[in-house]
Amino acid sequence: MIRLADLAANQKLTFKGDADVLIESVATLENAQANQISFLANSNYKKYLTSTEAGVVILTESMAKEFDGNALISENPYVTFAYVAQYFAVQQKKASSIHHTAVMAETVQVAEDVSIGAYSVIGDNSQIGQGTVIHNQVSIGDDVKIGRNCEIKAGVKIESGCEIGDRVILHPGAVIGADGFGLARDKHKWVKIPQTGVVILGDDCEVGANTTIDCGAIENTVLGKDVKLDNQIQIGHNVVIGDHTVIAGCTAVAGSAKIGKNCLIGGGVGIVGHIEICDGVTVQAMALVTHSIKEPGSYSSVAPLQPTKQWQLDQIARKVNQLEKKIND
Amino acid sequence: MIRLADLAANQKLTFKGDADVLIESVATLENAQANQISFLANSNYKKYLTSTEAGVVILTESMAKEFDGNALISENPYVTFAYVAQYFAVQQKKASSIHHTAVMAETVQVAEDVSIGAYSVIGDNSQIGQGTVIHNQVSIGDDVKIGRNCEIKAGVKIESGCEIGDRVILHPGAVIGADGFGLARDKHKWVKIPQTGVVILGDDCEVGANTTIDCGAIENTVLGKDVKLDNQIQIGHNVVIGDHTVIAGCTAVAGSAKIGKNCLIGGGVGIVGHIEICDGVTVQAMALVTHSIKEPGSYSSVAPLQPTKQWQLDQIARKVNQLEKKIND
Amino acid sequence: MIRLADLAANQKLTFKGDADVLIESVATLENAQANQISFLANSNYKKYLTSTEAGVVILTESMAKEFDGNALISENPYVTFAYVAQYFAVQQKKASSIHHTAVMAETVQVAEDVSIGAYSVIGDNSQIGQGTVIHNQVSIGDDVKIGRNCEIKAGVKIESGCEIGDRVILHPGAVIGADGFGLARDKHKWVKIPQTGVVILGDDCEVGANTTIDCGAIENTVLGKDVKLDNQIQIGHNVVIGDHTVIAGCTAVAGSAKIGKNCLIGGGVGIVGHIEICDGVTVQAMALVTHSIKEPGSYSSVAPLQPTKQWQLDQIARKVNQLEKKIND
Numbered sequence: 005m006i007r008l009a010d011l012a013a014n015q016k017l018t019f020k021g022d023a024d025v026l027i028e029s030v031a032t033l034e035n036a037q038a039n040q041i042s043f044l045a046n047s048n049y050k051k052y053l054t055s056t057e058a059g060v061v062i063l064t065e066s067m068a069k070e071f072d073g074n075a076l077i078s079e080n081p082y083v084t085f086a087y088v089a090q091y092f093a094v095q096q097k098k099a100s101s102i103h104h105t106a107v108m109a110e111t112v113q114v115a116e117d118v119s120i121g122a123y124s125v126i127g128d129n130s131q132i133g134q135g136t137v138i139h140n141q142v143s144i145g146d147d148v149k150i151g152r153n154c155e156i157k158a159g160v161k162i163e164s165g166c167e168i169g170d171r172v173i174l175h176p177g178a179v180i181g182a183d184g185f186g187l188a189r190d191k192h193k194w195v196k197i198p199q200t201g202v203v204i205l206g207d208d209c210e211v212g213a214n215t216t217i218d219c220g221a222i223e224n225t226v227l228g229k230d231v232k233l234d235n236q237i238q239i240g241h242n243v244v245i246g247d248h249t250v251i252a253g254c255t256a257v258a259g260s261a262k263i264g265k266n267c268l269i270g271g272g273v274g275i276v277g278h279i280e281i282c283d284g285v286t287v288q289a290m291a292l293v294t295h296s297i298k299e300p301g302s303y304s305s306v307a308p309l310q311p312t313k314q315w316q317l318d319q320i321a322r323k324v325n326q327l328e329k330k331i332n333d
Numbered sequence: 334m335i336r337l338a339d340l341a342a343n344q345k346l347t348f349k350g351d352a353d354v355l356i357e358s359v360a361t362l363e364n365a366q367a368n369q370i371s372f373l374a375n376s377n378y379k380k381y382l383t384s385t386e387a388g389v390v391i392l393t394e395s396m397a398k399e400f401d402g403n404a405l406i407s408e409n410p411y412v413t414f415a416y417v418a419q420y421f422a423v424q425q426k427k428a429s430s431i432h433h434t435a436v437m438a439e440t441v442q443v444a445e446d447v448s449i450g451a452y453s454v455i456g457d458n459s460q461i462g463q464g465t466v467i468h469n470q471v472s473i474g475d476d477v478k479i480g481r482n483c484e485i486k487a488g489v490k491i492e493s494g495c496e497i498g499d500r501v502i503l504h505p506g507a508v509i510g511a512d513g514f515g516l517a518r519d520k521h522k523w524v525k526i527p528q529t530g531v532v533i534l535g536d537d538c539e540v541g542a543n544t545t546i547d548c549g550a551i552e553n554t555v556l557g558k559d560v561k562l563d564n565q566i567q568i569g570h571n572v573v574i575g576d577h578t579v580i581a582g583c584t585a586v587a588g589s590a591k592i593g594k595n596c597l598i599g600g601g602v603g604i605v606g607h608i609e610i611c612d613g614v615t616v617q618a619m620a621l622v623t624h625s626i627k628e629p630g631s632y633s634s635v636a637p638l639q640p641t642k643q644w645q646l647d648q649i650a651r652k653v654n655q656l657e658k659k660i661n662d
Numbered sequence: 663m664i665r666l667a668d669l670a671a672n673q674k675l676t677f678k679g680d681a682d683v684l685i686e687s688v689a690t691l692e693n694a695q696a697n698q699i700s701f702l703a704n705s706n707y708k709k710y711l712t713s714t715e716a717g718v719v720i721l722t723e724s725m726a727k728e729f730d731g732n733a734l735i736s737e738n739p740y741v742t743f744a745y746v747a748q749y750f751a752v753q754q755k756k757a758s759s760i761h762h763t764a765v766m767a768e769t770v771q772v773a774e775d776v777s778i779g780a781y782s783v784i785g786d787n788s789q790i791g792q793g794t795v796i797h798n799q800v801s802i803g804d805d806v807k808i809g810r811n812c813e814i815k816a817g818v819k820i821e822s823g824c825e826i827g828d829r830v831i832l833h834p835g836a837v838i839g840a841d842g843f844g845l846a847r848d849k850h851k852w853v854k855i856p857q858t859g860v861v862i863l864g865d866d867c868e869v870g871a872n873t874t875i876d877c878g879a880i881e882n883t884v885l886g887k888d889v890k891l892d893n894q895i896q897i898g899h900n901v902v903i904g905d906h907t908v909i910a911g912c913t914a915v916a917g918s919a920k921i922g923k924n925c926l927i928g929g930g931v932g933i934v935g936h937i938e939i940c941d942g943v944t945v946q947a948m949a950l951v952t953h954s955i956k957e958p959g960s961y962s963s964v965a966p967l968q969p970t971k972q973w974q975l976d977q978i979a980r981k982v983n984q985l986e987k988k989i990n991d
Contacts, residue, residue, distance in 0.1 A: 103436075143834070196868070214894075
């Protein structure tokens with residue numbers, strides 16, 4: 005529970021309204037109660053601002069002027085909401101402990117304050133940094149390095165040799181360092197190319213549930229710092245992704261593609277192999293990137309949704325044929 | 334083994350032909366033998382009707398008239414086939430047992446007739462309803478409620494706080510309640526928004542292998558009753574899906590989308606966040622739904638398949654340019 | 663370490679340059695050192711040929727003529743690279759061992775030289791062939807047959823009854839034999855169709871991380887020999903895939919589709935159910951295959967990538983409307 009004035013001071017922000025209103029938790033505009041703080045970041049939800057019962061709303065200065073209630077004023081209400089929500093998120097980290105069923109090679113180096121869950125397995129010479137939490141049924145191969153204050157959720161698999169930075173979160177079922185898809189066609193059969201590289205994840209990366217990142221074929225697959233991957237993503241071998249790039253769910257990045265820094269890649273996107281995307285590119289959902297992108301900006305390739313029977317392309321084609329007839333007649 | 338007449342009585346249907354023919358199992362029209370029952374539901378397979386050796390075929394009344402053999406007559410042969418196949422599916426449920434390697438917190442409440450497989454782990458205060466079967470290597474967090482007669486297959490992960498109704502089936506590798514993808518951009522880095530909601534699955538839901546359903550950011554991710562999800566699907570945080578909606582494999586539903594009741598969403602579809610799809614909508618495979626859909630009906634957005642070098646759009650563009658020249662000349 | 667002349671003899675190839683140069687490992691053209699061998703297979707990388715420090719480069723005869731350094735000459739440098747990389751890949755297979763935590767039914771048949779990792783579970787009557795390695799936390803159901811010299815990586819789940827050939831590799835998190843998505847709509851609810859078939863994988867198949875292959879509904883889901891599946895793929899029930907076909911990541915193949923031999927299916931492709939694709943078909947990334955393909959060749963259906971605001975289709979539509987006006991005036 006915190007007073008609005010104290011919360012504003014804590015966040016180094018100004019406020020408007022009752023300095024003494026007490027806030028206990030965060031909520032949506034639509035469902036907030038008098039002891040909760042909410043925010044307005046998406047204009048779709050502006051309709052709820054007049055009716056909200058939130059004790060405080062995080063708003064821009066101009067929006068705050070239109071609002072009768074208490075407001076915490078921020079240039080970027082969504083970012084402020086993130087910090088406020090972190091403030092309220094109960095920091096109920098359990099005391100560190102290593103479950104007696106965890107199987108660890110003798111050569112594993114475990115720093116202080118590490119937790120390891122039931123039925124997790126860690127191979128030879130792997131290192132686990134201070135404060136890291138490994139949940140249940142995690143598989144970690146040999147020679148893996150995991151940094152400090154990471155969270156490795158249930159059922160994650162990290163293959164041998166991979167390196168994970170500090171404060172990295174791997175969500176349930178993620179697979180780090182599986183073999184890349186390297187095949188050469190010899191007349192009568194496929195020949196497997198040994199995948200001898202590893203995966204290197206920079207500090208502050210987050211990898212979604214059931215996402216897969218392949219190890220490099222010869223060199224490594226490398227994600228920079230603060231790269232955020234959603235669920236169900238496939239990252240091929242030798243891919244390089246720059247700092248602060250974010251990729252939404254179900255996207256596939258083929259082998260040896262290079263993605264720059266500060267890119268926003270939508271969900272269900274396909275990026276073919278051996279191309280480069282420069283810094284600062286946005287790719288819209290479900291686009292297929294078939295060639296290198298050298299200019300920052302927003303790119304897309306998907307046709308608009310249509311009622312099934314009025315397929316636009318067919319319509320245009322028909323119209324063009326009629327015009328052609330007309331002209332030729 | 335059952336006589337056709339008895340099977341018809343069991344299903345409250347009529348039949349045509351030999352009342353005493355004995356049926357032992359189900360089969361496809363193409364490969365059925367004299368002691369098997371088959372069905373015709375997809376007209377692609379009508380060609381096999383004349384040559385089938387099935388002892389009985391489930392047919393509509395009009396199809397039965399064209400057919401010389403024994404028929405079980407149904408208004409909906411596919412539904413009847415489903416019930417008949419259930420009849421023959423050996424109900425060889427093993428005796429319930431809790432494997433000695435299962436790790437359960439002392440506070441777990443396990444009802445009668447529950448099975449728990451090897452190396453499964455269940456956290457504090459979780460509840461498992463009567464008749465539920467939990468297979469091997471399942472991870473269940475704290476405060477999880479699982480209803481009656483559920484089946485939780487190998488390697489499923491259910492994160493803390495999630496609620497699962499009765500008769501729910503979760504297939505291998507499914508992840509229920511991983512963190513949603515909530516990030517706010519503060520100038521120099523991404524700030525994680527704590528994901529404090531849970532996932533609520535209604536009765537009779539089915540979740541496919543390696544499908545992921547994220548927990549809500551503030552409120553919950555909610556699937557109604559009898560929602561059926563295929564494999565490799567991604568459901569974002571705060572998504573709401575209505576009763577009886579079915580989604581095919583590899584589809585991605587972004588955060589805070591609302592999908593109505595009785596919808597049929599094809600495979601590989603993308604649904605962007607913060608939109609609403611009304612009841613009774615069909616979305617064709619691989620369509621991208623970028624805005625709310627307010628009318629029931631069928632929607633699609635994918636260009637037709639073409640031999641690679643004759644890309645239709647290019648053709649049309651070329652034609653239009655030629656026409657333009659012609660007109661201007 | 664091997665002399666170039668010896669390596670050439672080993673590979674039954676000719677070479678050019680210093681017979682005595684010693685090679686220790688493989689590397690990319692860009693980063694190779696004097697004791698390494700590289701290759702040129704993708705013309706994008708030709709630019710590195712003049713500056714490479716590789717001790718030897720694998721080249722075609724014509725490329726070797728343009729190259730001043732040592733070359734191993736091959737009609738297909740990529741295939742030769744694959745074999746050479748296999749030669750150098752340290753064959754450090756650990757001694758076979760069955761971890762004391764592995765849970766195996768008494769009726770399991772394990773051949774000689776089999777390894778089984780920690781916390782893996784194998785059900786009744788399953789058979790594991792000679793030389794096969796099962797890693798940690800693998801779940802194998804009842805009546806499963808696994809051939810010789812297979813590698814089953816961490817966290818793989820193989821459901822009851824499935825049959826796996828020789829030399830098959832299943833990558834982490836793959837699910838073999840989960841229930842197919844079989845539902846019939848009875849007025850008020852969905853009726854589950856029992857999925858009583860299994861999955862049969864031929865010799866030399868490879869299945870990527872977190873890929874899912876459903877069991878058949880009545881008959882089986884069958885992959886021929888040397889079928890290679892990348893990560894995050896969904897194969898529906900009753901699908902049949904011919905020998906030597908390769909499928910890239912995130913592709914979905916719906917139920918009862920038949921794919922021929924020697925096909926190359928790109929990433930993110932959708933193949934609808936109940937259709938047939940003949941031998942020798944290439945499908946480009948993210949295409950949707952909605953009908954049977956009867957002629958070998960290359961097929962695609964995706965619109966080209968565009969800066970978001972210059973959507974080509976809209977442009978053409980506008981132009982056509984202008985033309986129409988012009989003509990009508």
